[in-house]
Amino acid sequence: MSRYEASQIEAKWQEAWEAASIFEAKRTADKPKYYVLEMFPYPSGKLHMGHVRNYTMGDVIARYKLSTGHNVLHPMGFDAFGMPAENAAMAIGGHPKEWTYNNIDTMVEQMKPLGLSLDWSRMFATCDPEYYGQQQSLFLDFLEKGLVYRKNAVVNWDPVDMTVLANEQVENGRGWRSGALVERRELTQWFFKISDYSEELLSALDNLENWPAKVRLMQENWIGKSTGLAFDFTLKGAPEGFDKLPIYTTRADTMMGPTFSAIAADHPLAKALEAQNPEIAAFCTEARKLGTSEEAMEKAEKLGFDTGITVLHPADPTIELPLFIANFVLMDYGTGAVIGCPAHDQRDLDFARKYDLPVIDVFKPLDSDESVQDVAFVPAKTEKVRYVHWHGEAGTEITCKEAMARTLATYEKNGWGTAQTQYRLRDWGLSRQRYWGCPIPVVHCDNCGVVPEKKENLPIQLPDDVSFDKPGNPLDRHPTWRDCICPNCGKPAKRETDTMDTFVDSSWYFARFTAPHSETPTDMAEAEYWMNVDQYIGGIEHAILHLLYSRFFARAMQICGHLPEKSIEPFDALFTQGMVTHAIYENAERKDENGRTIYHYPSEVEERDGGTFVKKTGEEIKVIPSAKMSKSKNNVVDPLAIISAYGADTARWFVLSDSPPERDVEWTASGAEAAHKHLSRVYRIASEAAAMDTGAGKDDETLLREMHKAIRDVTLGVESFGFNASIAKLYGFTNVLAKSKAGGDAKRQAAKVLAQLMSPMTPHLSEAIWDMLGGEGLIANAPWPVADEAMLVEDTVTLPIQINGKRRGELEVSKDLEKSEVEKLALAHEAVLKALDGGAPKKIIVVPGRIVNVVV
C-alpha cells in the first residue's frame, strides 16, 4: 500500500484541473451563477497565513457551489497601488513599479500551490494601466454627473521633509522619518460627494440581511444620523464680520445648561483672532500639532483658550457665555463650534473644572436631589428624569427624548432655532500627494481653469523615470510629465499631480472582474449576468471604509450606466473572517542605529529558561501577545514552509480547523503536524477500504447511518461558515469509519463520501481517494452527496434529569413519548425519589427531546 505523498498528489491533480479548465468561468444559461470573492490582497511581498485562511475559506465555498451545480466565478487580483511601494523605493532603492510587480509574481507563485479554484485568466492588478485607465474614465463620468468636486482640506505636513504625511506616518505628533513636530496645512483637494448619499446608504443597510449585524451597526454609527437643534449664538466682542456663531447640538433639552461655548482651532473666527492676537496664534499652532486624525485629537489632553469674546443665548440674551478655542472641537463635524454643558457631558465637565466654569444641572435622577460634582449625569435618552432647569415647567418628570422634542418645538415656535437632521459622514477626500497611485485625469489651464482630460487620451500613465531620493511627490518635480495641452483651448497647460486614494481602486474591482478586459469600465452584459457578488469574504478591519466606499461606488456607477440597477448593493452576502494573529517579538536590549524598535521574525527567536531570546545573539525578547500580523512588526509566518513540509491540503485543513472563521486565530506551529497526521490516516483508511473484498459486514447499517449524519452536519457547517464544526464532524466520522466492522462495500461507500465531504477543504487528497475508489471523473465535478432523511431518524433519546437546575441523572425514552409519561418516569427516577424524600415536587418542566427539570 502506498503512503500519502502530498507533493506528488497535489501536482498531479492541479494539472488535471488545469487540463480540464474547470475553474474558468463562462456565461451559460443552463446553470445558476455564483460569484464568490475574497478581498484581494495588497502585494506586500509574501503570502502570509491570513491570506491562506481567507482564500481557503472562499475556496471551500467556491468548490462546494461547483459541486452543487452552480456556474462559479472565483477571481483573484491585486490591490497594487499604495504607500509601501514608495517607502520601499525610498528605503532600499529601486522603483515602486518593479517592487510591486515582483511582489505580485512572488505571491502568485505562492498562491498557485494552494490549489485554489481560481479563474486565473481574469487576474489583474490595480496598477495595470488597463485598469487605472478605466478608473480615470469612471472619474470623468462622475465629474460630469456632479459626483466630484474640489474644496480645501487639511493634511498632516512635515515641515522638515516638506511632505504630506499619512496619519499612520505621524507618531505622537511627529513625522516618522524626520521626527519633526507635524503641522496642519490646507490644500485644495478632490472629493467624492458621498455625503449626498448619507440617507440612502443608511436606509439601504436594512436590506443587507446577509451581512453581519455588527458591520451594519458600525456603518450606521459611522454615517451617524442625528436630529438636533441648529441655532446661532450672537457674538459679543468679536472681530468685524463675525456677528453670529452657528451651532448644532443633539441635546436640545440641555439648552439651559451650557456654561461655555468653544470653536475649533481651524474655525474661521479662530483664524481671524489668530491674526490679531499672538497668544491666540500660539495656542492655535499648538492645537494644530496634534495631526489630523480624530483619534489623536480625542485622546489628547483637553485644552482651551478663553478668547474674551462672549456669546449670547438665543432664547435669553441675558445669558452670556465665554467663548473658548478648544483642541477637541472638530472643524469637520457640524459647524466647528459647540456648546459645553458640563452637568451632562463628562468631557465638558472635565473642561469646566479645569477652567473653573460653573456647572448647571438641567435634570436630576428621579430618586435624588444631588448636584453633579465630578461625574456628569448622562442617562439613557429613554430614561425618565426630573427636569429642574429647562424651557418647560421645573420639576417635570419625562424622558430626555421627550424633553428634546418639546424643546425643539419651543425653539421653532419662537424663531430661536430650527430642528435639523445631520449626518456624521463626511465627503470622501480622494486626493493624495503621492506618486504610486492612479493619476487624477484633469488639467490645470491658465485660461480655462480645471479641465477634465479627454477620454481618448486615457490612460494618463504614470511616468517611469522618477526618483525617490528626495521626499515629496516625484510627479511634482518631473521635468516634463506635467506639461500637456489644455483639452479645452489647446494651449499649454499643466497636469494635476495628485493621485487617487487607493480606496478608489478597491471600490469597483469586483465589477471589473466580471469583464476584466472590457474597453469600458464594465461590460453591461457580463455585469448583468455575474453581478452581484453572492458571497464576499474579508477582514473585519474593512467593515466601514472599504465597504462603505464600494457601496457608494456601486450607486455612482449605476448612475453613469456602468452597473445594472440590481447592483445598487453589490455584495449580497458578506462574511468577515477573523485575523491570523501572532505574538510580536520586540528586542528588549537594543534599538537600531536610528533609535527605532527592532522586531524579530518568529523563526529568529527561541523559547528557553522561561524566557524568549534571539537565537543568534541571545538577546532577550519582549513578547507582545496576539497582534494583527503586520509586515512592519515582522510577526508574519510564511505558509510556504508548511506547504513544502506537509503539502497544501495540510495547510488548508489546518487553517480551517479549530478556530471559528469569524474569530481571530493565534498562529502556532504545533497544529500543522497533527493536521498532516490526520490526512495521512484518512488516506490509509481509504486505501484499506479499497483493498477489502466485496460483500456485507456486520456494522453496515450503523456505518451508513453515521455517514448520512456526517453528510447532514458537514453540509450545514459549510453552508453556515462553520468550517471548524464541519471538520470536527469529519474527525468524528473518520473515527467511526476506522473502527467500523462493516464490509468492503459499505466501507468503500463511506470512504467515497468522506472524500467528497472533505473535498472543499482538501481537494487534492480527495481527488486521490476518489480515484483510488473508482469514482467517476473528477471529484471537483461530482455532485455533492445528499443525506437520506430516513437514515437520520433516531428512535430513542437520552433526556438529562435536573433537580433544581442541576443534572442528577438521565432517562432513556422513546422519541415521541408523551410529556405526562416522561414526567412519570422522571418522578420514578432514583435521584428524584431521593431528592423529594417522600414529598411532592413544586414543579416539573419537561422540554420534549431536551431535558426534564424537577423543582423541589
Add this chain to the structure above:
RNA sequence: GCCCGCGUGGUGGAAUGGUAGACACAGGAGACUUAAAAUCUCCAGGCGGAAACGCCGUGCCGGUUCGAGUCCGGCCGCGGGUACCA
C-alpha cells in the same frame, strides 16, 4: 476619547436559554517493536475522596429565569476601526 467585537481546561476551541468542556493539540499510562519511528487502546477542568460521590467552575459584580457560557445592567482586560495603512 468615541463606535464595534471578543473573554470557556495546560492550549485551539464545542454548546437553537436546556447534560459546560464535543473535536483536536500538548501531556500521562499501556499495547505492538530487539529498539526507535509510525500505528493502536485508555486517562485527563479544579478541589476533596480508595471509590461511589460531593463541592466549585465559562474575565469580575449584580439581575431576569424552573434553568444563564448564552439574555439584561455595571465594571475589568484584549482586539478592530477612528476618514491619508491596506
